[in-house]
Amino acid sequence: MADLSLLFYVFLTGLEIEVSAFLRVGKKIMGIAVTGILIPMGIGIGLFFLLQKCAHNPATTEGCMFWAVALTITGFPVLTRILADLKLLHSDIGRIAMSVAMLNDMYAWVFIAVLVPVGVSLKTAPYSIIAIIFFTLICLYVVRPTIERIIHHHSSDKEHYNEYYPCFMLIGAIICGCITDAIGAHSIVGAFVFGLSIPKGDLVEELLDRLDCFVPGIMLPIFFASCGMRIDFTKIADSSSWFLVLLVICFACMAKILSSLIVCFFFDMRLRDGVALGLLMNTKGILSLVILNVGWDKKILNDQYYAVMVVAILVMTSAVTPIMSFVYRPISKGPNIYGLRTVQRSNPDTELRVLSCVHTTRNVSGMVSLLDVSHPTRLSPMTVFALHLVELTGRSSAMLIVHSTPRSTAHNPSRAQADSNLIINAFEAFENDNHLVTVQPLTAMSPYGTMHEDICSLAEDKRVALILLPFHKHLTVDGRMEDENADYRAINLNVLAHAPCSVGLFVDRGLAGAVRSGGPNDIVMCHFAMLFIGGPDDLEALAYACRMVGDPRISLTVVRFLPGKNVVKMESETNISEGEERQTTIDENYINEFRLKTVDKKSVMYIEKIVNNGEETVSAISAMDNSYDLYIVGKGTETMSPLTLGLSEWSENPELGAIGDVLVSSSFALNSSVLVVQKYGSGDHQNGGTLPSYGTSRGEHFSSIRQRVMGGLI
Structure with missing residues (x-):
């Protein structure tokens, strides 16, 4: 059963490998891969003969190659998972490491095809190698x-194809494994070559979809159990043997x-990248265990060496x-990797790039409706x-999937895959209806605790000006706001704290129905x-x-709240700071x-309302005509205005800001969606922007002193 599980596993490995990718590697990747094989292999052979002198029962001389190859090759699947967990999968060092490991994997299969016949018999080895070459050519051609x-x-008979073809492919893998075993190689060589020979397409997707959980999750552990049963710790029980184990680990790591x-x-690589690459190349996978098991089966390696x-x-x-995790941290690209980090800095004649996130x-x-009314030109x-x-x-x-190829049409797609297909279809339909919009669908799979890192990293890589996030609550049929998932709120808070651009937190309460309520020729459909x-x-x-104003379906009312004569002072001093004056001038x-x-x-429409404190601000908002489909407000990240004094003390959702929380928590705007915007770089004074060119500056705190809400507030 262990051999059968291993055979099926390498068959799936062959299915996933694209041979044409090896023809596109550059000199740099090839140089790293070859150097990473030759030097560690030489050191591995030296370690083998060093152990020969200390061993009580030396292994055969042919075992030096099994030993060296097992120490040399890098496990590509294991490395991919490690890079994903370290958030380095799409970094420069990650791409180099995966390319080198992919080449190492192919070299490992060549070594396996050659080493087994040589280890069995030097006399018959040439005939076995020639037979393997002919077998490979027959499979490919x-x-x-x-x-x-x-x-x-x-191809048209999908039901017949889905039911019988996977069975035939597995039988073919077993037959090919028996053939290579009979000609003097290992059975996994035949299964791997057969997997390579199957043309990539729907059949491969079907096989991987049906077997990707069963073989690695249920069958392959039997192989690992058999490896563990072969280990005899009494052979390395003495201190000298453990010293040899430590010596092997140190020299093998230093060799890479x-x-x-x-x-x-x-190749003019940085020293820290070279060290990191060497550490990553020490990742071993199942092929190393396969080589050791083959050597143990053929009596080439004894129990101690194994x-x-x-x-x-x-x-x-x-x-x-x-x-x-301890020694390597990706160097930040710096704060000036791109300039258009806000909507204000995105001039009317430049492209607006938006990262729109959805959970379900x-x-x-x-x-989609919010993007639709953003009015691209x-x-x-x-x-x-x-x-x-x-x-x-x-x-x-953890991975980031770029949906640039046709989506999987698996027979039984997972829930996440089915949701992704529906989401992608909706955004593609939006793209087809708007010729000025380009949509790139992606899927990010990661733990909720680190999902904000994926969002922020993607936003910086794609140079977006705005991240749109869905609120963690949704509207129920009885008009209440109900928590959808508490983890969504943690993601939003982390993105707001670490975003490389502006962020919009969207509370959807039926905006799609408002946008679609009329025909395309209507003068006004939505009131914002x-x-x-x-x-x-x-x-x-x-x-x-302002971007939405150009859409003929949109009616926009801007309500500006100005302080009255009896406005509450934020601090005892009456002097106005330089930062306050600057921000007031910018606003004006x-x-x-x-x-x-x-x-x-x-x-x-432009309306001004005079208010003196937070209570009057809420009253003024409540007195507005309750016919708006969308309220757009700023979060007020570092602005301590006397016009919102005391509102934050009773806030249920601080991430929405004082005004945004009032709109979401109150009962007078139940049918209105809310968009809360936080600007990037709120702590720095910046110049530039559009409408006018000085729109990106911001003032300092009005005050760091927060007063209690006075009598009569909510």
Whole structure:
């Protein structure tokens, strides 16, 4: 059963490998891979003969190659999972490491095909190697075209294809394994070559979908159990044997690091990247255990050599993740990697890039409607990166999936895959209806605790100006806001704290129905309100609202709250700080520019309301006409305004800001959606922006002193 599980596993490995990818590797990757094999192999052979002198029962001389190859190769699947857990999968060092490990895997299969015949008998080894070459050529140039013709002939009969073809493929893997075993190689060579010969397409997707959980999750542990049963710890019980184990680990690790450092000098790599690459190359996988088991089966390696190597491989692989987490941190790209980090800085003649995040299909309709009314133009088209956030569960590895290829049409797709297909279809339909919008669908799979890192990293890589996040509560049929998932709130808080651009927190309460309530020729379909108090977040929210004004379906009302004569002072001093004066000037200039640009637009209204404290602000909002489909407000991250004094003391959702929390928690706006905007770089004074060009500055705190709410407040 262990041999059968191993045979099926390597068959699946062959299915997943794209041979053409090996033809596209560059000189740098090839140089790192070759150097990472030759130097560690030489050191491994030296360690073998060093152990020969200390061993009571020396192994055969042929065992030096099994020993050296087991120490040399890198486990590609295990390395991929480690890189994903370290959030390095899409980094430069991660891509280099995966490419080198992929080449190492192919070299390992060549070594296995050659070592087994040589280890069995030197006399018959040439005949076995020639037979393996002929077998490989037959699989690639006879079996593969035959399978292609059969698949093409029965491509329309999906039910027959799904039911019988996977069975035939597994039987073929067993037959090929028996053939290579009979000609003097190992059975896994035949199964692997057969997997390579199957043309990539729906059949491969079907096989992987049906067997990807059963073989690695149920059958393969039998092979690992058999490996553990072969270890005889009495052979390495004395202190000298454990010293040899430690010696093997140290020299094997240093061999990979040394080879990576040598390549660094030829390809102008940084020293820290060379060390990190060497550490990652010490990741061992199932092929190392396969080579050791073959040597043990053929009596080429004795019990002591086998035990030393298995323990060394386990320790080396287990140590990679904690050591990398401690010694290697990706260097930040710096704060100026791109300039258009806010909607204000995105000029009317530049592209607006938005990262739109959704958790479930429930979030899609409202998010698409919000993007629909963002009014892309010919001079300012919009690129949307639609990111489906999926919690990492079970044995899966954290990953970012770019849906640039046709989606899987598996017979029984998982829940996450089915949701992704629906989400992708919705965003693609939105793209087809809007020729000025480009949509790139993606799926991020990671634990909820680190999901914000994926969002922020993707936002920086894609150079987006705005991240749109769904609120963690949704509207129920009885009009209440109900928690959907508490982890969603933690994700939103982390993104707000670490985002590399502006963030919009969207509370959807039926915006999709409002947008679709009329025909395309209607003059006004949706009524939006922008509540302006002052500060950088409000300026960013107003900048986003300005983009919507060009849509003939939108009516926008900007309500500006101004302090009255009896306004509450934030501190005992009456002096106005320089930061407050600067922010007040910026707000005033921005509002004046907005009014000047929209003076001829009948769909835009500007209203000023005089209030003195937070209670009057809430009363003024409550007195507004309750017919708005969307409220757009700034979060007020660092703005302590007397007009919102005391509201935060009773806030249920601080991430929405004082005004946003009032809108969501109150009963007068049950049918209105809310968009809360937080501007990037709220702690710095910056110059630049559009409408006008000074829209990105922000003031300092009005005060760090927070007073208790006075009598009569909510």
